[in-house]
Amino acid sequence: MRAHEKVLAQVEADLAAGRWGLGERLPAERALAEELEVSRASVREAMRILEAMGIVRTAVGSGPSAGATVVDRPAAGLGAAVRLHLASGTLPVADVVATRVLLETWALAEIDAGPDEFSAAAEIVAAMETESDPNAFHALDAAFHLELVRLAGNGLVEAIMSGLRGAIEAYVAAAAARLPDWPGTAARLQHEHREILDAAVRGDGDRAARLVRAHIEGYSREAGLGVTR
Amino acid sequence: MRAHEKVLAQVEADLAAGRWGLGERLPAERALAEELEVSRASVREAMRILEAMGIVRTAVGSGPSAGATVVDRPAAGLGAAVRLHLASGTLPVADVVATRVLLETWALAEIDAGPDEFSAAAEIVAAMETESDPNAFHALDAAFHLELVRLAGNGLVEAIMSGLRGAIEAYVAAAAARLPDWPGTAARLQHEHREILDAAVRGDGDRAARLVRAHIEGYSREAGLGVTR
DNA sequence: CCGGTCGTGTGGTCTGACCACAGACTCTAC
DNA sequence: GTAGAGTCTGTGGTCAGACCACACGACCGG
Numbered sequence: 159m160r161a162h163e164k165v166l167a168q169v170e171a172d173l174a175a176g177r178w179g180l181g182e183r184l185p186a187e188r189a190l191a192e193e194l195e196v197s198r199a200s201v202r203e204a205m206r207i208l209e210a211m212g213i214v215r216t217a218v219g220s221g222p223s224a225g226a227t228v229v230d231r232p233a234a235g236l237g238a239a240v241r242l243h244l245a246s247g248t249l250p251v252a253d254v255v256a257t258r259v260l261l262e263t264w265a266l267a268e269i270d271a272g273p274d275e276f277s278a279a280a281e282i283v284a285a286m287e288t289e290s291d292p293n294a295f296h297a298l299d300a301a302f303h304l305e306l307v308r309l310a311g312n313g314l315v316e317a318i319m320s321g322l323r324g325a326i327e328a329y330v331a332a333a334a335a336r337l338p339d340w341p342g343t344a345a346r347l348q349h350e351h352r353e354i355l356d357a358a359v360r361g362d363g364d365r366a367a368r369l370v371r372a373h374i375e376g377y378s379r380e381a382g383l384g385v386t387r
Numbered sequence: 388m389r390a391h392e393k394v395l396a397q398v399e400a401d402l403a404a405g406r407w408g409l410g411e412r413l414p415a416e417r418a419l420a421e422e423l424e425v426s427r428a429s430v431r432e433a434m435r436i437l438e439a440m441g442i443v444r445t446a447v448g449s450g451p452s453a454g455a456t457v458v459d460r461p462a463a464g465l466g467a468a469v470r471l472h473l474a475s476g477t478l479p480v481a482d483v484v485a486t487r488v489l490l491e492t493w494a495l496a497e498i499d500a501g502p503d504e505f506s507a508a509a510e511i512v513a514a515m516e517t518e519s520d521p522n523a524f525h526a527l528d529a530a531f532h533l534e535l536v537r538l539a540g541n542g543l544v545e546a547i548m549s550g551l552r553g554a555i556e557a558y559v560a561a562a563a564a565r566l567p568d569w570p571g572t573a574a575r576l577q578h579e580h581r582e583i584l585d586a587a588v589r590g591d592g593d594r595a596a597r598l599v600r601a602h603i604e605g606y607s608r609e610a611g612l613g614v615t616r
Numbered sequence: 617c618c619g620g621t622c623g624t625g626t627g628g629t630c631t632g633a634c635c636a637c638a639g640a641c642t643c644t645a646c
Numbered sequence: 647g648t649a650g651a652g653t654c655t656g657t658g659g660t661c662a663g664a665c666c667a668c669a670c671g672a673c674c675g676g
Contacts (some may be wrong), residue, residue: 160659160660161660161661162435162659163654163658164599170471170474171474173471173474173475173476174474174475174476174477176476177567179476180475180477183642186626186627187627188625188626192632196660196661197660197662198661198662199428199431199659199660199661199662200659200660200661202428202432202627202628203431203435204435205627206432206433206435206436207435207436207439207467208471210436210439210440211439211467211468211471211472212468212472213471213472216626216627217626217627217668218626218627218628218668218669219625219626219627219667219668219669219670220618220624220625220626220668220669220670220671221625221669221670221671222670223410223669223670224625224626224627224668224669224670225625225626226627228475230472230475230477232468232469232472232478234468234473235444235464235465235467235468235471236464236465236468236469237463238436238440238464239440239441239461239463239464239468240461240465240543241399242399242402242437242440242442242464243440243441243442243464243546244462245399245400245402245403245408245456246402246403246442246457246459247402247403247405247408247409248461248542249457249461249542249543249546250407253541253542253543253544254543256525256541256543256544257541257543257544257547260489260493260544261489264489264493269637269665285673302619312482312485312486313477313479313482314469314478314482314483314485314486315485315486315489316483317472317478318486318547357557363495384518389628389629390628390629390630391628415656415657415658416657416658417656417657417658425629425630426629426630426631427630428628428629428630428631429628429629429675430629431658431659434658445654445658445659446637446638446657446658447636447637447638447657447658447659448636448637448638448657448658449637449638449639449656449657450638450639450640450656450657451638451639452638452639453637453638453639453656453657453658454656454657454658455658463669555634560641
């Protein structure tokens with residue numbers, strides 16, 4: 159077992175044992191190195207992995223916010239993995255789009271929430287109404303879709319969705335720049351968002367799921383992101 | 388931007404540009420460090436991340452197999468991320484089980500394959516018939532479920548499934564050890580596997596999906612892994 | 617009471633060195 | 647000529663030690 163793997167294994171075991179909780183700080187790199195009898199370089203390699211996986215956040219300086227803090231960003235690791243494999247060309251963008259459809263249709267059919275729980279989603283849609291900048295629009299769009307998935311109550315599905323969105327962000331932005339009529343497209347997307355939200359608020363999850371499938375696949379086709387079928 | 392992030396960004400860009408393809412080797416760490424004007428330690432930190440994400444595999448020695456080779460193991464990164472967040476306690480096992488059900492039911496309903504394409508799955512089921520060791524049985528079980536998902540044709544869903552399975556492997560093994568009657572449970576699981584496979588081979592994806600849901604949720608409940616509902 | 621200064625501990629980075637390893641190469645004995 | 651042993655070379659793995667920028671907190675002087 160390599161030195162940095164020893165560190166990873168120990169940190170994972172300590173996490174599982176509850177030695178450190180969310181928001182708490184790991185020992186300093188130098189202390190951890192001495193404790194585990196490895197060099198600081200090996201500890202740092204393990205830290206880089208934990209950071210990439212969204213387990214810790216590191217910060218320089220002193221005080222409570224400095225050092226390696228345990229955080230909870232599962233989407234970071236999932237998104238990075240998907241993004242890198244997209245870059246390597248071994249994972250088609252179409253598969254990512256298809257997976258998004260799969261997760262979002264499931265989520266919308268699954269949601270069991272009262273009308274007042276959709277307030278955050280409604281606010282996002284309202285904010286999009288007056289947003290003309292494509293990048294800001296896409297950010298709100300991502301927040302809207304993620305919020306709906308969040309309401310389904312599965313943290314892993316939410317994290318995967320968030321990661322997928324982050325992974326294809328560059329592709330979405332590049333595709334949007336190629337569209338001939340962005341204002342028109344934005345208006346249509348907005349109309350579809352409202353329909354999806356309305357169906358979800360009314361409790362008609364099946365209709366919302368059908369609409370979101372058409373919404374995502376339609377835009378992907380229009381923007382040339384590719385859809386599975 | 389930190390030094391190792393510079394390396395990551397450059398490698399990702401080079402991957403996207405096709406500078407290195409699957410099976411090819413990255414430059415040596417020392418060469419990469421000089422090329423990017425960072426220290427070898429920073430290059431190594433980036434390599435650790437790429438390795439954890441399943442993008443490269445490193446090996447010591449000389450010759451064609453040594454060095455950092457571009458590989459395609461998306462499940463490695465996804466699985467590690469999920470496993471670590473399970474350890475940190477921020478992600479419930481029940482969410483992982485629910486996501487597995489979601490992905491597998493989708494896959495079984497999606498499969499559009501001829502009967503001969505199920506030969507690999509059939510062989511795995513046959514091998515399980517005579518397997519008495521729980522750990523080996525679970526390994527074959529994982530291979531069976533993964534093979535069915537593979538037939539759905541979405542590489543990302545397959546990778547996520549593989550990663551999820553790897554992430555909860557330790558939980559599954561621990562849960563199996565607590566079962567009062569393992570031979571009986573194994574026989575029942577085997578029966579269910581055959582039913583699922585039969586339905587899939589006949590092209591009745593909906594029935595196969597229903598069966599696999601009952602299969603996974605039933606076992607998870609029995610083994611105390613927790614199910615969403 | 618306020619504001620600047622300094623100390624201290626943190627991660628970030630670099631240099632240089634040594635090790636184990638595995639393949640490729642060379643030499644030698646037959 | 648061939649097969650084997652020995653050596654060379656380049657690879658990642660690891661380490662020790664040093665220096666830097668940074669941010670907070672304690673201290674001190676006004």
